[in-house]
Amino acid sequence: MTVESTAARKTTRRSSGTKRTASASAKKSQTSEPELVQLLTPEGERVQHPEYDIDLSADELRGLYRDMVLTRRFDAEATALQRQGELGLWASLLGQEAAQIGSGRALRDDDYVFPTYREHGVAWCRGVDPTNLLGMFRGVNHGGWDPNSNNFHLYTIVIGSQTLHATGYAMGVAKDGADSAVIAYFGDGASSQGDVAESFTFSAVYNAPVVFFCQNNQWAISEPTEKQTRVPLYQRAQGFGFPGVRVDGNDVLACLAVTRSALERARRGEGPTLVEAFTYRMGAHTTSDDPTKYRADEEREAWEAKDPILRLKAYLEREGHADAAFFEALEQESEALGKRVREGVRSMPDPDHMAIFENVYADGHALVDEERAQFAAYQASFADSAAEGEVK
Amino acid sequence: MTVESTAARKTTRRSSGTKRTASASAKKSQTSEPELVQLLTPEGERVQHPEYDIDLSADELRGLYRDMVLTRRFDAEATALQRQGELGLWASLLGQEAAQIGSGRALRDDDYVFPTYREHGVAWCRGVDPTNLLGMFRGVNHGGWDPNSNNFHLYTIVIGSQTLHATGYAMGVAKDGADSAVIAYFGDGASSQGDVAESFTFSAVYNAPVVFFCQNNQWAISEPTEKQTRVPLYQRAQGFGFPGVRVDGNDVLACLAVTRSALERARRGEGPTLVEAFTYRMGAHTTSDDPTKYRADEEREAWEAKDPILRLKAYLEREGHADAAFFEALEQESEALGKRVREGVRSMPDPDHMAIFENVYADGHALVDEERAQFAAYQASFADSAAEGEVK
Amino acid sequence: MAVQKLPLAKAINESLRTALENDPKVLIMGEDVGKLGGVFRVTDGLQKDFGEDRVIDTPLAESGIVGTAIGLALRGYRPVVEIQFDGFVFPAYDQIVTQLAKMHARALGKVKMPVVIRIPYGGGIGAVEHHSESPEALFAHVAGLKVISPSTSSDAYWMLQQAIQSDDPVIFFEPKRRYWDKSEVDTEAIPGELHRARVAREGTDLTLAAYGPMVKVCLEAAAAAQEEGKSVEVVDLRSMSPIDFDTIQASVEKTRHLVVVHEAPVFYGSGAEIAARITERCFYHLEAPVLRVGGYHAPYPPARLEEEYLPGLDRVLDAVDRSLAY
Amino acid sequence: MAVQKLPLAKAINESLRTALENDPKVLIMGEDVGKLGGVFRVTDGLQKDFGEDRVIDTPLAESGIVGTAIGLALRGYRPVVEIQFDGFVFPAYDQIVTQLAKMHARALGKVKMPVVIRIPYGGGIGAVEHHSESPEALFAHVAGLKVISPSTSSDAYWMLQQAIQSDDPVIFFEPKRRYWDKSEVDTEAIPGELHRARVAREGTDLTLAAYGPMVKVCLEAAAAAQEEGKSVEVVDLRSMSPIDFDTIQASVEKTRHLVVVHEAPVFYGSGAEIAARITERCFYHLEAPVLRVGGYHAPYPPARLEEEYLPGLDRVLDAVDRSLAY
């Protein structure tokens, strides 16, 4: 009996109408907005939260503002550099500054970060030279910075993989008896990858000091979050035995408070936490992407009103925490950063051809040696005036 | 800076004591027993459940009893056949009869089953000839039955894979507009596999009519469930947006009621359900395993008191639903089944050598044809009296 | 449309459209294949015309995509799966190798696995890591899979038609850097055999064997060699499993020299299999060992080095010269 | 213990014990490696003596095992991962290929990946599906990995020591059907180079090259051939990536005949790479094409057919005869 005939025999009570019901119910659970931790409204008003609170000095608040502004400036510069042909690709963080700066500033120096490819703001908090981030987008390397210099691991492109690295690293931290914590970044799309689920299992079973920081920016390239889950993502954690919390990802104070609390929990030996930062990818997925193919302008506009930088600015101004001179100076600092990055990228040397054969192995490999030598000889043959036919 | 030195620099507030706390807290959440659906106590007393109830005739009850007894008999015969060298391996279901018969009897003919390698009781419910199951354990094939004959897919050995096949099949059922349901079996160990999590995601997003039936038999070979999760497994579902329920896996009535309800839910177009059948693997993992290396006899003894067959027998007797003649006849039927299986296995022909090359492809492959011909010629050369040296 | 000049990507799009029209059991599945039409627009417009039920945006999980495609195939569907880039097929590798490839044999033939996995592969587009790899050998080694790659728009159209019609799982490698190359497609032609190689250019002195993106490079090399008076035959293999050794053998018996060219690393690559088998078949014909030109035993390098890493005209000609010098 | 006759599995156990003793950063991870001591008892007693913190029973998830091992390596640990059987490595294949293999290069050398992945492999033990496969080519093709397999207890002990000390990821294939074969181990010897082949038996007429479980078969074949007056040299490759072509070449320059034997399917297998490269290196020395004896292009068959599927004495001798007949 063929599969087809089996199928044909069956009664057909389930109609396409059922499917409509289902997606409707899925939508319902999506729209009945879950608790979302917020400390600063889109209008820049400070609100209290029973569980998460934070007391920041004007200096610290200005610091967060500065971080976000400079990150956005750097990001814009990179986008421009891509348009100018200096970069092959750029993955913009536009709109996600609060999620990244808030969580990034919650970290201690000895904590360790496992980013995706979009954590430019976190890299900034870690003190990674922004120009360093651009190497892989320019095509001169695959990352190449020293993860241990700033406890900031390499960007990871294969979706979800780094969550397991973070978990293993955190297992190691625990073994060492250290009280550092680890943070793993990933996206809403990544939540579907088996590796992410496995990292939840491992971290829960070993009680590893890791915070899973999911930036739900509503989109995985062209797919909205409904294609990944029918309930809010922060709820995923519960079934693995650790807490999940949704935070306003455009509220830098809330992101800081919630992440700090999760990191402290990890330090206390209470294991992992999932933080879902509810935010929005304001730009294209990358400079190769064309979001007009799949999403409406109105959605973007609605999120514009929740801009993370504007709301902190409103708060700073309202409270008198920052004056015109501050904003002015920051403007200049931004321009200087843009210039530095622009020049840094333009003067970035192309890698030497022989780099193909470097660092394939730490302890060497006979075939790599052989191929390197052949390649060198072949390259040298062009330098010779001899005809190609004579190359051995 | 090396990773080691980074580690060394760090403060060491987290002590090994923390780890003890952690596993203690993990244990606590395990032992604070969650709601477990039960309709028949270990003593064979019928209890009511507000949500799940079931009304079965004496005939049906005897049928379930018979299924369990015959399944256990078949299983014992297979274990014996392995000891006698007729099978290379056997994975016994001893102790899990209620979970398998209860869920198996909840299915309609048009429903489809995706088993692991241990669902002999479910196979029985589907009408699969028990002897057929033994081929792969004897080493004459890798399964080889026609999944569509009984809507019972092949046994799957790679842990967790079949949950995705079940989900895809269920997506197909929904596309066809049929109201069949699909059931995917897997174990407590399997719950850790990324594939299982992905099947939860896909089934939730597409609202596929599938029931995930996890037999938590407390062990994945030598690893207790605590190595896979620190909270009860049925809770995993919630975070993916569908319900999970724990049922007494040694209570055939409860397993039947809960599975039936989950299947009905699927048919109604409400999507997946996770059923965790809390049971126990009474025997070794397989005949290759030696559980004395890793678990205490007392644990097994405690579970013996919850035997699924004895409790239904007590109930049948107490209620007068079955008399001595019934048990007597069943005893004979069991023996006959054992004999039939024994003879079936012993007379199972070895596969033809050429079978190596069969069914590698449906539409043929030039290399397979070439190798088949070479192999045939090579084999034929032994038949010739000619010396080996002459074989081309 | 009959005969038309189409970019290779568009030929695939047309082929998918035809398959969706001809057989209601055909489904398209993958990440971003719907509204976006895939990151290369290969599935452009298909969801609009055939609906979300047949052109399915999936969760971001390759194992899940292939695993559910297997389930759909068991239910009688014919899923055509898109993996977004070569480097992202590995999360699905387990389902492909242990399940998809073996299901038909496991069932003693009672189950069929008409699943096509489309993978844009290879380099040359200046991309970041994981977007330029050529993993075909990792699939061709696995029994139960068929592995093919077109080099022209016509082959793209027809080989995909045939792959979708096949009851076996087919890994369909699309030469992404040729997506925009235009060539003629006759949608009413009678296609040749799926796994037959094609002599893309005749010659008498040496045979170049290649597939996918390297066919163009070999044709250019053959033209350049011609100017130097060397007559080079180019064989477009089209299929890496099975390999049409008969066609290569016939060519080598004539030319007595063979160079195999692919982007994938040479070490354990398809060139090794071809060299081993052709040497066995043509031991007394070969005047030089079979030479191989391909990637190095190194991760695919950053974009600014890919030109050095990829076999180009010069490296192919160098091998031609070395072979003829024996 | 110094010199002792040990079963190969026990030699691995001793090697792991030594590594755990010598370096507090060494960890053992895998399914059932703790109390049970692994399904083959290779890790027997280690958790008891070194604790659950160093000999770690993991959740049942191979990608998770390798992925967390990578994280632990980044933290300065040296994880030795056990994959329970060959057929179960595929869920971890993505982490191995896209992360483990490439991390050192991605970091421009600033990060090292001292991770060993132990995989009992090969057939001949009458097992069910997925328990008898030889996937080594699928790893050897991938740059960044080293792939080795011992054939004796001494090599098992020492090669594992060296693999654990290496800063590169090493896939360590254990010939499971030789686990119970006893041979001598000198735990105080000075080991040779990790990736050097070993001439296991000298001969002048033909070279048999093999590794892991097939070395024993080749030695038996050489002994049988000797009785027929043929002098066969046996090279135990020990390493499939890199391959010690120098040692094979030296042997072939002497014997002028080469047969490569492995359990893995011939098609795209390691024999192809060896044949291609040795033919290139020894083109004027070879009196016959390099022949290959290995698995067929078919899924590993059910146990009752494995004897026909696996290269045995007869098939090796048949190839020897065919080679010498050229």
Ligand SMILES: Cc1ncc(C[n+]2csc(CCOP(=O)(O)OP(=O)(O)O)c2C)c(N)n1
């Ligand atoms: C395994 C894998 N599959 C596919 C891709 C291609 N890809 C790159 S980014 C992306 C979407 C990621 O979405 P999300 O996780 O939400 O992160 P975001 O880009 O929104 O920050 C996809 C599909 C990939 N990089 N890795």
Ligand SMILES: Cc1ncc(C[n+]2csc(CCOP(=O)(O)OP(=O)(O)O)c2C)c(N)n1
């Ligand atoms: C991917 C994979 N890894 C490892 C194994 C080896 N293995 C077979 S059964 C088993 C334990 C399974 O435990 P569980 O899921 O609880 O099912 P049970 O055997 O208890 O029914 C393991 C590790 C396998 N079959 N597949």
Ligand SMILES: [Mg+2]
């Ligand atoms: Mg996103």
Ligand SMILES: [Mg+2]
């Ligand atoms: Mg279990």
